[in-house]
Amino acid sequence: xxxxxxxxxxxxxxxxxxxxxxxxxxxxxxxxxxxxxxxxxxxxxxxxxxxxxxxxxxxxxxxxxxxxxxxxxxxxxxxxxxxxxxxxxxxxxxxxxxxxxxxxxxxxxxxxxxxxxxxxxxxxxxxxxxxxxxxxxxxxxxxxxxxxxxxxxxxxxxxxxxxxxxxxxxxxxxxxxxxxxxxxxxxxxxxxxxxxxxxxxxxxxxxxxxxxxxxxxxxxxxxxxxxxxxxxxxxxxxxxxxxxxxxxxxxxxxxxxxxxxxxxxxxxxxxxxxxxxxxxxxxxxxxxxxxxxxxxxxxxxxxxxxxxxxxxxxxxxxxxxxxxxxxxxxxxxxxxxxxxxxxxxxxxxxxxxxxxxxxxxxxxxxxxxxxxxxxxxxxxxxxxxxxxxxxxxxxxxxxxxxxxxxxxxxxxxxxx
Numbered sequence: 001x002x003x004x005x006x007x008x009x010x011x012x013x014x015x016x017x018x019x020x021x022x023x024x025x026x027x028x029x030x031x032x033x034x035x036x037x038x039x040x041x042x043x044x045x046x047x048x049x050x051x052x053x054x055x056x057x058x059x060x061x062x063x064x065x066x067x068x069x070x071x072x073x074x075x076x077x078x079x080x081x082x083x084x085x086x087x088x089x090x091x092x093x094x095x096x097x098x099x100x101x102x103x104x105x106x107x108x109x110x111x112x113x114x115x116x117x118x119x120x121x122x123x124x125x126x127x128x129x130x131x132x133x134x135x136x137x138x139x140x141x142x143x144x145x146x147x148x149x150x151x152x153x154x155x156x157x158x159x160x161x162x163x164x165x166x167x168x169x170x171x172x173x174x175x176x177x178x179x180x181x182x183x184x185x186x187x188x189x190x191x192x193x194x195x196x197x198x199x200x201x202x203x204x205x206x207x208x209x210x211x212x213x214x215x216x217x218x219x220x221x222x223x224x225x226x227x228x229x230x231x232x233x234x235x236x237x238x239x240x241x242x243x244x245x246x247x248x249x250x251x252x253x254x255x256x257x258x259x260x261x262x263x264x265x266x267x268x269x270x271x272x273x274x275x276x277x278x279x280x281x282x283x284x285x286x287x288x289x290x291x292x293x294x295x296x297x298x299x300x301x302x303x304x305x306x307x308x309x310x311x312x313x314x315x316x317x318x319x320x321x322x323x324x325x326x327x328x329x330x331x332x333x334x335x336x337x338x339x340x341x342x343x344x345x346x347x348x349x350x351x352x353x354x355x356x357x358x359x360x361x362x363x364x365x366x367x368x369x370x371x372x373x374x375x376x377x378x379x380x381x382x383x384x385x386x387x388x389x390x391x392x393x394x395x396x397x398x399x400x401x402x403x404x405x406x407x408x409x410x411x412x413x414x415x416x
Contacts, residue, residue: 006315007035007090011158015189016143016151038159039096041142045153047103047135048073053402054107067217069109073102075217079298080209086302087321088313089202096155097162097206103140104131106399107406108355115356119363120395123388129166129178131399136160137186139396141376158316160190162202165210167191182392194317201314204321212297215334220290222342223276224283230274233265233337245336252332253325260329269293293334300327358410359398365413366394372413373397 012034020031032040042048051070067075077098084094105128106112113128120126136152143154161167166178169187179187194200199207222228232238239261246252254260264270269292272285304322305314312318342348366372367390370381377397384390401409 005090006088006313007093007158010193011156011316013157014154015137015186016145016154018143018154033090033092034156035090035092035096035159038153038155039092039099041153041155042096042099042103042136045103045140045142047140047400048099050400050402051102051105053404054105054109067221069102069105072213072217073099075213076101076206076209079213079294080206083209083298083302084202084205087201087205087305087315087319089205089315090158093159093162094202094205096159097202098209100136100155100159100163101132101165101206101210102128104128104133104135104399106131107359107401107403108352111352111355112359112399112406115359116363116395116399118356119360120391123392123395124181125170125177126395126399127170127175127177129164129176130170130180130183131396133160133164133179133187134183134396135400136163137183139376139400157190157192158200158202160186161194161200162206164190165199165203165207167194167199167203168197180392182389198317198320200316201319201321202316208301208321208323209298211331211335212294215331215338216290216293216297218338218342219334220286222338223273223286224278225342228337228341229276230265230270230337232341233261242333242336242340245339246329246332249339250332250335252329252336254329257329257333260326261333264330264333267292297327297331300324358406361414362406362410363394363398366397367391369413370394372409 014034048070051073052068054069077095080098081091081095085091106116106126108115110128113126116126136155137160138150138152140152141150143151145151155163164178164187166176167187168177169179169181169184170177219228223230233242239258243252243257243261246257265274269285269289273282273289276282276286301321301323304324305319308322309319370378370390373381373393374397377393380396381390381393384393398406
């Protein structure tokens with residue numbers, strides 16, 4: 001079998017023992033590594049495919065260009081793979097974590113996540129990252145345990161750990177967390193031997209790849225769609241507004257944030273986009289800016305980490321990723337640009353209100369009519385021991401829906 005260098009049997013362990021696959025021969029008759037098998041499992045799972053019809057920033061189908069949650073995921077996996085490989089991590093492991101990181105996100109993006117969290121108080125809350133872990137270890141069906149229950153995709157310990165950005169359960173006053181209370185058993189298994197509360201290096205690489213893809217590509221989509229004009233940021237008032245969003249929403253802590261924004265906008269690749277007009281030259285300039293900003297942010301993290309810890313191969317808990325504060329501020333500012341000019345548009349706010357109402361009505365209706373649950377979730381409803389557990393089953397079902405199927409279910413169950 002192909003070896004994942006530097007990773008031991010503990011890292012490659014699966015909760016349910018599986019024999020080697022006879023059909024897992026790759027080129028030259030060499031068996032795939034365990035992490036290559038994991039990458040293939042995530043790539044072929046239904047939860048990943050459904051991301052093609054889930055909102056990233058702009059709802060799918062509203063244009064022929066903006067990214068969906070799936071295209072975002074593929075970009076995160078690619079960026080993370082290259083960063084991880086440069087640091088000495090197993091590239092297939094980081095790739096698998098990137099592919100897996102958003103599989104639990106519900107319809108309508110973060111707006112849908114907020115709507116479901118508002119409904120999930122009686123069962124402990126809803127969080128996209130915790131839901132992703134739940135999908136990987138429980139809701140996707142690949143391997144069954146001895147009792148006939150789903151063990152999810154039965155991924156290796158190292159891949160599950162790498163897909164866990166927030167390795168802690170829900171804590172008072174914190175919005176982000178990585179596991180629900182009723183999934184703590186598998187969480188404790190995957191975190192065996194890990195420092196409490198510290199994500200592994202591969203998870204940190206995936207997390208930064210996510211931030212980079214989110215910040216750069218959402219601005220690209222906004223410029224292409226005509227919602228973002230970088231020329232508007234020549235205004236001191238507009239720059240101040242963007243900086244306020246970066247501080248309040250994305251925790252940008254730089255004291256000289258407006259200076260950082262001015263210098264970022266002065267980069268030649270961004271000045272070339274300021275007068276974007278949709279022409280061939282304009283589109284080439286936009287793609288060039290996207291590519292160079294991605295390289296700027298990822299190279300800075302790799303080089304700064306190397307300066308801190310040296311040139312040896314890094315993996316698991318051998319080091320932490322070091323992102324220069326100024327680069328982190330630049331990334332937060334780009335996120336703020338997308339937030340101000342794309343997500344905060346008046347028509348977007350009205351659409352999001354309708355989406356939250358739709359999910360609220362859908363959850364209430366399925367709670368009253370559990371016969372609507374599909375064959376995967378219906379037995380779990382029957383086996384649930386209390387109202388909180390039954391509510392979690394309904395949230396699992398609704399979270400699995402695409403934007404399109406959520407609208408269809410609502411039309412059939414609520415309006416029909």
